[in-house]
Amino acid sequence: MRIRRRPRSDFVQNTCKEETCSQTYDNSVDMEGGLGQDDGMVTPLFGDVKLGRVDRRSLQYISFAAGYEYPPLEMVRFRGSWGGCGQRKYRKKSTSCKAAETSYLFGFLKHFVSGDVNFGTRKNYSHWTSDEVEALLNGVEEHGVGNWALIKRTYFKTFPRTAEHLKDKWRGLCRACGLQVGSKQKVKAQPATLEILKGFTYKIREMARKHDA
Amino acid sequence: MRIRRRPRSDFVQNTCKEETCSQTYDNSVDMEGGLGQDDGMVTPLFGDVKLGRVDRRSLQYISFAAGYEYPPLEMVRFRGSWGGCGQRKYRKKSTSCKAAETSYLFGFLKHFVSGDVNFGTRKNYSHWTSDEVEALLNGVEEHGVGNWALIKRTYFKTFPRTAEHLKDKWRGLCRACGLQVGSKQKVKAQPATLEILKGFTYKIREMARKHDA
DNA sequence: CGATAGGGCTAGGGTTGC
DNA sequence: TGCAACCCTAGCCCTATC
Numbered sequence: 001m002r003i004r005r006r007p008r009s010d011f012v013q014n015t016c017k018e019e020t021c022s023q024t025y026d027n028s029v030d031m032e033g034g035l036g037q038d039d040g041m042v043t044p045l046f047g048d049v050k051l052g053r054v055d056r057r058s059l060q061y062i063s064f065a066a067g068y069e070y071p072p073l074e075m076v077r078f079r080g081s082w083g084g085c086g087q088r089k090y091r092k093k094s095t096s097c098k099a100a101e102t103s104y105l106f107g108f109l110k111h112f113v114s115g116d117v118n119f120g121t122r123k124n125y126s127h128w129t130s131d132e133v134e135a136l137l138n139g140v141e142e143h144g145v146g147n148w149a150l151i152k153r154t155y156f157k158t159f160p161r162t163a164e165h166l167k168d169k170w171r172g173l174c175r176a177c178g179l180q181v182g183s184k185q186k187v188k189a190q191p192a193t194l195e196i197l198k199g200f201t202y203k204i205r206e207m208a209r210k211h212d213a
Numbered sequence: 214m215r216i217r218r219r220p221r222s223d224f225v226q227n228t229c230k231e232e233t234c235s236q237t238y239d240n241s242v243d244m245e246g247g248l249g250q251d252d253g254m255v256t257p258l259f260g261d262v263k264l265g266r267v268d269r270r271s272l273q274y275i276s277f278a279a280g281y282e283y284p285p286l287e288m289v290r291f292r293g294s295w296g297g298c299g300q301r302k303y304r305k306k307s308t309s310c311k312a313a314e315t316s317y318l319f320g321f322l323k324h325f326v327s328g329d330v331n332f333g334t335r336k337n338y339s340h341w342t343s344d345e346v347e348a349l350l351n352g353v354e355e356h357g358v359g360n361w362a363l364i365k366r367t368y369f370k371t372f373p374r375t376a377e378h379l380k381d382k383w384r385g386l387c388r389a390c391g392l393q394v395g396s397k398q399k400v401k402a403q404p405a406t407l408e409i410l411k412g413f414t415y416k417i418r419e420m421a422r423k424h425d426a
Numbered sequence: 427c428g429a430t431a432g433g434g435c436t437a438g439g440g441t442t443g444c
Numbered sequence: 445t446g447c448a449a450c451c452c453t454a455g456c457c458c459t460a461t462c
Contacts, residue, residue, distance in 0.1 A: 167436070181438090182437085192448095362428085381455065403439095439451105
């Protein structure tokens, strides 16, 4: 089974904001293209953890067990929908959001156990921390803009970020500092980004200017 | 100002198919992030050529004057958009494609005159034209795959491409034709590449097959 | 030394999560 | 919606090898 990316529109429609979902599997949930009435109850085991109750933490555990050092929780998907985020369009009106979510998670677990599941192709959908940004800036300061592989080797040896990620992040930082990069128009940085950028904006602009010159 | 590569999307989105654009500058065109109402009329001079009418040929002339033996017309860009290729998203609905293009060219000229313009640091970061591809294929047909220095001497005497570039481009062409080269997986060629490849795919595959045999 | 094969790297546009 | 993350191709560069 090949897991596809979640359609964009699903985010808009989804109303379930819960971080975790502790409800047990309700096999009365009939979902399009996936689990049905006859799927029955599933209670898989992973190591010492009995997943009688399925929540996002369980999925995270599975992710680690699958060899993903960096928690790819956001990557865990089942049949086009994301674990932990029930999709309205796959949910019966009579089914609660939580129940739908739980059934998704169970479906994912079943297919994971059977080996009939993959992780998405995206390795790392996590936001940069201020530590990482600082490391990147130190790297750029030492090695210059463009030497991403070198910076990766010296400053990000133990980080999951690849050289390409560093390049992308530097571009994003430049944009967040009000610089126009490529064909994209100037962007308005989001609050979280601005918070991380505090004290770095001048430095970034200087380094970008020096590189362009 | 740092000149960057032409966005591939221009090939798809751009609706202006004219090879040249002879319309004179219309200063009523108001563009985001660049020329405005108060920019007024510009009529720069380059040598004997009076650029009262700005078209792509004029830019080509300037390129030569700047020391580029081979016309880097595709490289000429002004503030994120390319001369000669007005981007729809930068154009007012009430402005024609030609008028937008002309104003871009004028903007570029102004900045070129003021010295506020550079070409990229890489010697040759331009996409291959169909003429170049054709020359390469003729060369490979005559001299065979691998004799890049010979092909360079006979077919690319006046081109800025080096023998190594020819080798790289041949590899790229093979990949774009669906052939696997080296360790890299097959690639999905981009629209612009496919456009140039039209009518050459069979020829390339045949020559590659013959060389492998 | 010159030339080539092959892998590595980056710029920049594209796509997608959220 | 639009920012911030990742993805992908085309092109250039580096190194080993002869």
